Structures are given as C-alpha cells and as structure tokens.
Amino acid sequence: MATDSSATARKPIAEFFDKAGMLVVLAILFIACSLFVENFFSLANMKGLALAVSMTGMVSCTMLFCLAAGDFDLSIGSVVACAGVLAAVVMNKSESIALGVGAALGLGALVGFINGFVVAKLKINALITTLATMQIVRGFGFIISGGTAVGIGIEDFFGLGNSAFLGVPTPVWITAACFAMFGFILNRTVFGRDTLAVGGNSEASHLAGIAVTRVKIAIFTAQGVMAAFAGIVLSSRVTSGQPNTSQGFELEVISACVLGGVSLTGGVGSMAFVIAGVLIMGIVQNAMNLMNVATFYQYVARGLILLAAVLFDRWKRRKS
Amino acid sequence: MEFPGVKALDDVSFDVRAGSIHALMGENGAGKSTLLKILSGAYSPTGGALAINGGKRVFTNTADALAAGVAVIYQELHLVPEMSVAENLFLGHLPQRFGIVNRRALADAARKQLELIGENIDPWMKLGRLSLGQRQMVEIAKALTRGARIIAFDEPTSSLSDREVRRLFKIIRELRERGCAILYVSHRMEEIFELGDRITILRDGKHVETNELANLTRDAVVQRMVGRKLADIYNYTPRACGENGMIVEGLCGPGLSEPCSFNAKSGEIFGFFGLIGAGRSELMKLLFGATEKTAGRVTIGGKPLEIVSPREAIEAGVVLCPEDRKKEGIVPVRSVLENTNLSARRRKARAGVLVDESWEQSNARDRCAQLRVKTPSVRQLIRNLSGGNQQKVILGRWLSETVKVILLDEPTRGIDVGAKSEIYGIMQELAKSGVCVIVVSSELPEVLGVSDRIAVMRQGKIAAILERADANEEKLLKLALPLETQRAS
Ligand SMILES: Nc1ncnc2c1ncn2[C@@H]1O[C@H](COP(=O)(O)OP(=O)(O)OP(=O)(O)O)[C@@H](O)[C@H]1O
C-alpha cells in the first residue's frame, strides 16, 4: 500500500469560489440582466426591485436565525396577513396608529412565543408546530376581517409604506437597517454565536452552559415580531389589511435563505450570503416580469433555481 | 493525501500480510484514520497506489472497497440507530424478491451471522438500544456478511467494557486464523503488544517504521511515535490538599442505585474507577446539573450548591468534560475557535453581550498550543480534526474557564501517549492551584497513576474509597466486579 502526495496548491479560482460562492453568482446574474434584459438597469426598475424584495429581506433576517438554530418557521406568511388585518381593524376602531401597530406587533410576539415554547420547551418538531400555527393564525385573520380586505381610514399611516427618503422608499431603508442589525447580532454578540452552536449540536451547547430553550424562544419570538412588522408595512403600502395575502411567503423566505447557503440542519449561515440569496430571487423574478414571462412559468423557474443552488452547494462541499 | 492546509499522508508505504494482525500507531493527527479512509474508498489518494494480492486496485467509493473484500470499522460507528439489527447487517443488500424484503430470510441470515461471532442478539432489536460494545460487534458481523478479507479497526476498544474487549480480541484472533489480514489502530500500548504481530508507526503523516512487534519494546514504539523519550508519563508528585473541596452527601438520581457520598478536597485528584455501566458518568452528570438529582446535598468550599442546569454549575465553578465527545462535546460544523470559547465567551463578553474577538482569538490559540492541538488554524472546522485532537479542544474549552471543580469523564480517551502525559501534567497543575480534580477512567493504570484517592463504583453505587497507597490493580478490579461474578469466581 502506498500513498504519496504530489504537492499541488489548491487552485486559487476554486478557493475564491468557496469563499465568495453566491456573491459571485449574484454579481454575474446582475451583470447579465443589466446587459441583456431591457429596462432592467434603470433607476426606476432598481427602486422597484428593492421595494419588491424588502419584505422577504426583512423576514429572512429572523428566518436566518431560526434555520441556523436548526429550526423552521412556516407560520410567517399567516402572521404577515393576520397582523395587517389586526392593525387595520384596531386602527379603524381606536383611530390611533400606535394602538394598531402595537396590537399587531403584540400578536406577532405572541404567536412567535407560542411557537418557541412548544418547540423548545415541549420538544415538538418545529415543522409540525408551525404548520399548525400557520393555519390557526390564517384562520384568525379571516375571522377578524370577516373574510374581506379591511380598508384603513387613517391616512398618516400610509407614509410608512409609501414615503421615500433620499429617493429610496422607506421599506427599503427599514430592510437595510434590519440586515445591518441582525448581521451584527449574528456575528458580534454572544446570542448570535450561541444560535449557531445550538443549531450545530444542541446537546453539546446545553452542556456548555448555553440556555438552549431561552435562545430558541427568543428567536421564534423575534421571528413573529418581524413577520408582524412586515405585515404592518405591507398594509400601509396597500392601505388595507388583506387576510388573503402572503400565502407561500414562508417558502419564499426559506428559499432565499437556503439560496444564501444557510444549512437546513442548522449551525451554518451568514448574513451576507442571505442578502445575496434574497437579491438573487428578487432579480430573477424582476427579470422574468420585464421579459413578460407568464406567472405559471415563473413558479417553475424559481423552483429550478432553488434546486440548482442546493445542488451547487453540495457539489462545492464534495470538492473540498 | 492532502486536505486544504494539511498534508495528512506523505509518501507512506507498507505491506499488510494475510493471516496477521498489523498494528498502526501514531500520535493524534498522524494520519491513521485518513489511511483507513483511503483503504475503504471514502477518500481518494492524491498519489500512490493500493495493491491487493498483487493486483493494483483503485477504489472510488466504499462499495468498490467492499466488493474487493475490504471493510473498515470506523472510530465513529456507521450504523442506523432507528433500524433493526438485522436491517443494519444487510443494509444495501437486503434479501428480497421483487423489491419486497423477505423478513424471515433476513432474520435467519442475521441470526447466523451474529452466532458466527458469538453474539446472541434479537435480530429485530432496534440498534439504538444496544450497548456500544454490542454495536461494535454488529459492525464486525456486517463486515463479515460482505465476505471481507481485509478488515481494519479504528480505535475499536475506546468505548468497550473489559469483557467486550476480551470478546473482540477473541474474534479478531479467529479472523486471523481464517487468513484475514487485520489492520488495528489503537492508542493503547498493552493492546498492541497483546494482539499485534507487526506494527507500522506514522508520525506527521510520514512513515517511520514497519517491523515485527517482537523486535520492539514499548519504549521504542513510544519514542518512534512521539519523536522523543518519555519518562514516567504520570510524573506524580504528592501535593498538599486543602479542606474545602466538593462534599457530596446522600446524592440520589437516575443511574445510581444507592445514595452516593464522598468528599473530594481542593487540590486533590480524585479518581473514579469502575466497569462501564457502573454509574460513574451518571454521577458526573448529576454533579454537573445535566440530570436532576432526587435527593442529597452538594457543597463546594463550604457553600451549599443548588444547581439544576449545566449553566448554573459552570457559574458556580463546576465543569464537566463529557464522555461522548461526538454527541455531547463538539459542535461539528463550527470552528476550533468557536468550540473552544463556547462557554468562556459568556464571561468575557463586553457588557455580557458583545463578543470579545481578540480575547477569543488569543484564548483559542493559547489552548491549542497548551494541548498541542494539531490544526492548520483555529478557523478550521472541528469536524476536520482527528478524533484525539477534537477531544483536546473540548478539554481546552474547560481550561478556558476558572474553575473550582473540574469533572473529567474519560479525558484521555483516544489520545496518544505523548498528549496523555501532558494532560496528566495539566491535571496536576490544576490541583496544585487548588482546583478539585475529579477523574473518571476505565483504564486501571491511569486511575492508579494520577489519583490521590480512588473511589470504586459498582452497579450504581460507590463500593469503596481507597487511599493511593492502599490501591493496586487487583484490589480495584475486585471491588469493581459485580458481586455475583465475585462469588462465582
Ligand atoms: N476532512 C478533513 N479536512 C481537513 N483536514 C483533515 C480532514 N480529515 C483529517 N484531516 C487532517 O488530517 C490529519 C490526519 O488525521 P487523521 O484523522 O488521519 O489522524 P489520526 O491519526 O487518525 O489521529 P487520532 O489518533 O487523533 O484519531 C489531521 O491533521 C487532520 O486534521
């Protein structure tokens, strides 16, 4: 038996790809669309693109934490809808923006806390737990609204979704702030590091003194609040609470995260890559719209991209 | 064989003969497991070749290797705990007709295979319910179902009880009689000399020597492995002990059959010996708050200790280096740095929230240097480290904390001789600085070598506590054996 090694340094290109991965794909995609898709590279379209990804972007911040901790949350789409409806109803009744926003955020926190409690404390599978709350919360949205859109009577509230600062829509600013904040939390705080450790091996983390249950409950609660906030922004943009909105939103957010290299088994994830994932999804959608691709085909295309991303990731890992 | 930044194997050549047991030794990270992984087709070498019976072979995956009669029994077992023993045995080639598994044929074949190695296990038992030793036996039986002629073992005895080790050795010898070629990796010198015919020693991925074991002494093997002479690896020096250590009175909980009481002084190294399953790890987990006690009192430094979770234990200065490194120790997808600082970071964080990166960097580097962890950088994922080096990182995690009581559950499992003696040195230093060091070990020479006093556990209770001067191998073993077997013999 003999093994000897010819001293070959690893090729710099492969190394670069390893580190940069999806960021490279994003750059290539962006350049390609700018060159070949008409009207893509224009100020108006860039604004539209940013606005279109702002909601996915916001919620993917907390979803990143959820996935990194080894969990899952399917209830966010329902929370977005229900929070929007609740905000609308409370605002109309009380004529107070603060009360409406507060009620919606409270609802999000409550749903998130329940998710977290059931998953972390009662040790029920996150997929099943949030599948249940997803339906419950969707149902509540319909009950509160009576099944139809609830128009909002306070015009001041519309500023949140429809104003702009320095030419950039407010929701985009909010999303950018979320990226920065959650990226900071993930990388620089004990909580962020603990999150990744819990996802990597929760038993070992527990024995290393990490309060695993508390970390998970906090993540789910934050996720609920974030989804509710996205729901509020959405209701402001469309000036009403829509009980039907955002079905399948959870899958869009999870797809973006996975595209951004977040491991579904937990322990691995970075904010920069999630941002890339969100943007890739957004650009593809935007380009297809500009090219007048029918909606039905867009579903197919999005699924294929996700599959390709996962396979690419797997291939890359095999290589190293 | 190369990994990014690591030359794991560098021009290694040797031959293994049919009908002989070939030992493979080397320090942690020397490349032993990597070599076996190449043999099994899990990795492809960057150069060199493999010849079986004179014919060159190239394995691109594990199925190739199995077909060629090569089976590797890994350091970490590769069985499916949720499936039955029988299914595990025939995984990948279940007896079937039109895709439907023939359950009766499966059970019969499984029973036959198990009998062949002298195991009497119900084939429909879930694998997860077997002891580690039994799982190992199943893994061997599985290799034999494929008609393996070359069988490699990677540290097979590290979590087996003494009886299981005897059985394993008997089977390995039988395999030799049948003309199989056996490759055997272990850090336990006694085993190598008891079992082996020939030996190959690796150092830093390079071949040092292949020789008949009869031509070598233990010291010679150690010297070739470590590259220097090792005097007395325990290097025990008597210390003065304080009074206020850990006092345990009437502790009851899962895994203990009777209330446990003992008093480990500060500055003392207090050993726990016992057979596997005697309740030592369970006792450690109770002391650490990982499982809940049902009764009893624990005091540290005169203060009563009420802990219900590891977090509180750590805050009170009690830490546990757990036995099962893969399940309870490492976070495989995170780096050496993250794994080292997993616990200490909480106390070093600015305002308790912001990670102190420069401290974490230097701490990880210091611990790696102190324990001689072999890794290209502290950013390396811990799962890419060799088994023994992973163990060292976990130890490093607890050396990053200032502690009053350190509970070490089999701290040197899978660790090479050189590093062992360093760890014993560290234990003595800790004790000298007033820490109460509690060590669980199944290795008799180790417990006898390091401890000031030794508690022997048997069937969930403390059978006796002996002073160092009164303890010897015979006494400890006698105390550790279950009463029934004591009477029978
Ligand atoms: N997948 C991997 N990626 C990067 N480096 C690796 C990988 N696997 C092993 N190595 C490195 O290769 C070297 C040899 O590792 P190997 O596991 O063969 O050691 P070993 O001799 O079995 O040690 P031990 O006695 O601790 O089990 C180590 O330095 C290790 O860090």
Ligand SMILES: [Mg+2]
């Ligand atoms: Mg090894």
